[in-house]
Amino acid sequence: MTEFLRILEFSFSVTGPIFVIxxxxxxxxxxxxxxxxxxxxxxRLVFNVALPALLFISISKTHFEAAANFSLVAFGAVATLFTFLILEWIASRWVDEASDRGVVVQGGFRSNMGIVGLAYCINAYGEKGLVAASLYLGLIxxxxxxxAVITLSRSLHTDRSMKGLLKGIVTNPLxxxxxxxxxxxxxxxxxxxLVIQSGQYFANLTLPLALLCTGASLNFARLKLERHSTLLASIAKLVFVPLVFVLGGYLAGFRDIDLGVLLLLSSTPTAAxxxxxxxAMGGNAVLAANIIALTTVASIFTTSLxxxxxxxxxxM
Known part of the structure; x- marks a missing residue:
């Protein structure tokens, strides 16, 4: 019990500030x-400027030779595609509102690796955790x-042609x-x-501004009405996805720090x-905000478990 409380305290130290904002x-x-x-x-500022700057600065500092665990990245890609396809199938049958299906699917598979995931890995393994997670984070x-572009475009019926879909991917600022x-x-x-410092200023805007906008969009009345979709995405994010990554990773032969990184990156709340x-794509932003809020709170306990x-x- 003491060990669980200590781990719970560690999890809350990472996700607690996010919940506060x-x-x-x-x-x-x-x-x-x-x-x-x-x-x-x-x-719009986060999507078009601040978050791309954060990703650029973070990945540009990663040294490929030190972080090149391509077997881990390959497994992460396969596991992500598998969970995506399963969630697409589940959403098509269990989410009545067609335009919300992409929001549920994205909320289910998209982990907050860049903020919470990296913090988990650094706190758990130090510099080795940062090295193991950095290249994985960038490529995944x-x-x-x-x-995300594919599932949202499909459910919102925007740019459904292959040309339009490819354009949406190629022009995505992230x-x-x-x-x-x-x-x-x-x-x-x-x-x-000059480039690094200027980019860092924008990068530093990302999390607080994204979370403030997310919090301002929360609608607890809508949460009651859309609790089925919110719970479906949250259970997928915090239970189904980590189980697939950890069990699959174990069967694939990953152990110790690699298996720990898979757990820590996959069990994070839905990304802001x-x-x-x-x-930005005109979907149900309130539902997306509610999924982020619920997974942020619940992940403290599920990650600790x-x-x-x-x-x-x-x-581990």
């Missing part, structure tokens, strides 16, 4: 300090964004930020300090980026 967004909205116009403009995040950073990382180019993408289970089995 979400609540602050709710409070500021009720006080009238955050308006629809602010949320709309803030979400590309896949996350491609799959994918552009990641792809632009990959050669910088691979070639180990030293960017000018899912909200800004849904809003997962860590305790792996440690009890001697696998």
């Amino acid at each position: 979400l609540v602050l967004g709710v409070w500021l909205r009720r006080r009238g300090m955050l308006t629809d116009a602010f949320v709309e403009a803030g979400s 995040t590309i896949l996350f964004n491609i799959l 994918i552009i930020g990641i792809v632009a950073a990959l050669p910088v990382s691979a070639m180990e180019w030293q960017l000018p300090a 980026a899912s909200y800004v993408m849904v809003r 997962g860590i305790m289970a792996l440690r009890a089995a001697g696998l």
